[in-house]
Amino acid sequence: MVKAMHETSIMYSAMEIVLEKAKESNLKKINRITLKIGELTGVMPEVLYFAYENASKGTIAEGAEFHIDRVKATARCDKCDIIFDIDHFNKLCPDCSTFSSDILSGYELNVNTIDGE
Amino acid sequence: MGEIKVVTNILNSNNKLTAQNRKLLDEKGIYVINLMSSPGSGKTSILEKVILKLKNDLRMAVIEGDLYTTKDAERIEAQGIPVVQINTGGACHLDGNMIKNALESLNLDEIDILIIENVGNLVCPAEFDIGEDMKITVLSTAEGNDKPLKYPLMFEKSGAVILNKIDLIEYTNFSREEFYNDIKSINANAAVFETSCVKDQGIEELCVWLKSQIKLKS
Numbered sequence: 001m002v003k004a005m006h007e008t009s010i011m012y013s014a015m016e017i018v019l020e021k022a023k024e025s026n027l028k029k030i031n032r033i034t035l036k037i038g039e040l041t042g043v044m045p046e047v048l049y050f051a052y053e054n055a056s057k058g059t060i061a062e063g064a065e066f067h068i069d070r071v072k073a074t075a076r077c078d079k080c081d082i083i084f085d086i087d088h089f090n091k092l093c094p095d096c097s098t099f100s101s102d103i104l105s106g107y108e109l110n111v112n113t114i115d116g117e
Numbered sequence: 118m119g120e121i122k123v124v125t126n127i128l129n130s131n132n133k134l135t136a137q138n139r140k141l142l143d144e145k146g147i148y149v150i151n152l153m154s155s156p157g158s159g160k161t162s163i164l165e166k167v168i169l170k171l172k173n174d175l176r177m178a179v180i181e182g183d184l185y186t187t188k189d190a191e192r193i194e195a196q197g198i199p200v201v202q203i204n205t206g207g208a209c210h211l212d213g214n215m216i217k218n219a220l221e222s223l224n225l226d227e228i229d230i231l232i233i234e235n236v237g238n239l240v241c242p243a244e245f246d247i248g249e250d251m252k253i254t255v256l257s258t259a260e261g262n263d264k265p266l267k268y269p270l271m272f273e274k275s276g277a278v279i280l281n282k283i284d285l286i287e288y289t290n291f292s293r294e295e296f297y298n299d300i301k302s303i304n305a306n307a308a309v310f311e312t313s314c315v316k317d318q319g320i321e322e323l324c325v326w327l328k329s330q331i332k333l334k335s
Contacts, residue, residue, distance in 0.1 A: 006209055006241035014127045021123050032120075035127070042244050042270040088269035089302045099305035109127045109244075115120045 007043055011051035017111045018061055027116035030061040034113045038071040040106035073106025131245060134213030138248030145225040148331045151247055153271055154255035156237030159281040161189045162314035163255060164232060168196045170324045175229040180219045182211045182236045189234065199223055210241040216248055230331060243271035250334060251276040258286040262296040269303050277308040284313040
């Protein structure tokens with residue numbers, strides 16, 4: 001299998017985690033899967049949805065509801081000791097305008113929950 | 118049955134392999150660079166120039182990532198240093214497992230610096246750590262100065278950005294000012310180098326800096 005788009009290989013890795021957890025919990029059918037994807041990752045949710053269709057085919061997760069929660073990007077300013085929202089193009093502390101390298105959230109790529117029976 | 122909390126990083130298996138690679142490379146005292154860019158920006162040409170300058174002082178090796186061909190690996194091999202080719206067979210990035218396999222083909226006791234040339238692609242390789250000490254992204258003037266804003270993740274994660282084909286800048290509408298402003302807003306900590314492989318510009322500065330980074334680690 002060629003995993004050409006990186007979303008595809010991410011989705012297949014996510015499905016491996018989902019199916020493993022489902023097996024541990026003796027699920028026969030998965031009804032809902034949620035992922036947490038940070039705003040700073042280069043992962044496009046619409047491509048993940050597309051990849052999900054393929055990755056779940058023929059598994060107990062086929063047809064399950066698939067939901068992605070986006071996680072806001074935040075950083076901390078060490079000088080002012082505050083936490084603030086950032087994006088790719090602005091990581092300056094709103095109080096002292098120092099560039100922050102202390103990124104707290106935004107790079108998440110997590111399988112968050114599964115629901116089944 | 119109700120909802121099951123999983124909260125597991127999707128890249129766990131890659132991260133585990135990457136951690137193993139990193140541990141092995143650290144034990145051997147090898148400095149590792151993950152070299153990334155879009156296709157045709159000059160990664161291999163820069164590598165050739167850097168190898169010429171550094172190979173007498175440092176023991177170098179290269180891992181070449183490419184979809185299908187061995188063209189780049191042949192160019193590096195001509196420089197007389199060890200090179201391993203990874204053909205991803207269509208996949209858009211290198212990952213921890215590919216690097217693990219490639220490391221088995223190298224004599225790690227005889228390497229000071231390992232440069233991994235990733236698949237030419239400004240998007241996907243940024244997402245996958247492969248055990249490197251530093252990511253370096255190359256951009257060429259002919260691609261346009263808007264690329265850091267359009268593909269910020271790779272520039273955000275890089276310790277250095279190389280602006281290549283600087284000899285062509287007068288034939289393009291590349292704005293140095295916008296480029297430097299954009300890099301500063303995305304990643305104020307990145308070192309920036311301007312190079313031309315054709316005119317042999319900026320390579321010396323890049324090599325001096327690379328040596329200082331390697332010293333910092335050892």
